[in-house]
């Protein structure tokens with residue numbers, strides 16, 4: 001089993017830079033992008049070294065699927081102690097994605113299954129195209145989610161819906177995923193990656209401090225008791241508006257040098 005000291009297999013990710021956007025493609029299409037140790041550790045390496053010039057990351061699947069989840073061929077020999085270590089390794093890697101300095105957008109198509117769905121949960125925005133389907137077949141495989149899914153997914157779709165997914169193993173459609181709050185965007189056919197790239201360019205243009213506040217402070221504020229949350233909000237708002245970047249951007253609007261807010 002891969003451990004913290006191992007390097008990931010860089011060939012299992014297709015990493016490209018497009019301006020301020022880094023695209024990270026899960027690159028095991030012959031295995032439907034099943035997540036083995038090599039790819040998980042490669043994700044760890046990638047998200048540990050996001051260049052300063054990058055303002056957003058898009059994660060997607062090479063081929064027809066996002067990911068078929070945990071590589072089941074690596075599970076069969078694992079005992080309980082190794083299973084615990086393995087699950088905690090996934091947690092650390094997916095935390096690195098969730099607590100990334102810049103927004104992470106997942107472009108979803110085809111299978112988004114088990115650990116693949118857990119990976120998508122760690123992103124900040126999920127964009128799905130009609131071919132995307134979501135399932136947690138852990139019950140059929142006799143296992144439980146191990147990549148943080150029981151923490152992140154109920155916060156998106158609720159415990160009853162996740163319980164239904166796990167108990168019945170039912171495949172949820174892209175339309176259901178959007179209706180239940182999993183994906184924020186549902187595109188036309190083949191539209192997930194282009195839409196994710198468009199959104200990534202947009203969020204990369206934000207003030208870094210605003211993105212930082214949304215990624216790091218908002219989830220904590222939302223879960224805090226109201227008094228603590230309001231205090232944290234005031235502190236974050238004060239820090240952000242005191243920054244020279246905010247002053248520059250507000251001046252540009254007042255001088256009519258930047259666009260008005262308008263429907264897209």
Ligand SMILES: COc1cc(/C=C/C(=O)SCCNC(=O)CCNC(=O)[C@H](O)C(C)(C)COP(=O)(O)OP(=O)(O)OC[C@H]2O[C@@H](n3cnc4c(N)ncnc43)[C@H](O)[C@@H]2OP(=O)(O)O)ccc1O
Nearest residue numbers: 031032034068069070071072086087111114115143146147
């Ligand atoms: C317990 O501690 C954990 C757990 C976890 C996370 C758990 C999970 O992710 S559970 C979910 C596991 N995934 C599945 O059960 C999906 C299995 N795959 C499929 O149902 C299908 O392959 C498909 C995704 C629907 C695609 O179908 P199709 O296009 O027809 O392709 P196939 O012919 O079936 O597959 C092609 C090729 O890929 C291999 N493969 C596909 N999925 C996996 C997989 N998940 N693991 C290993 N291999 C896979 C398949 O065997 C074929 O291989 P060939 O060599 O025969 O070509 C997390 C952390 C914990 O600690």
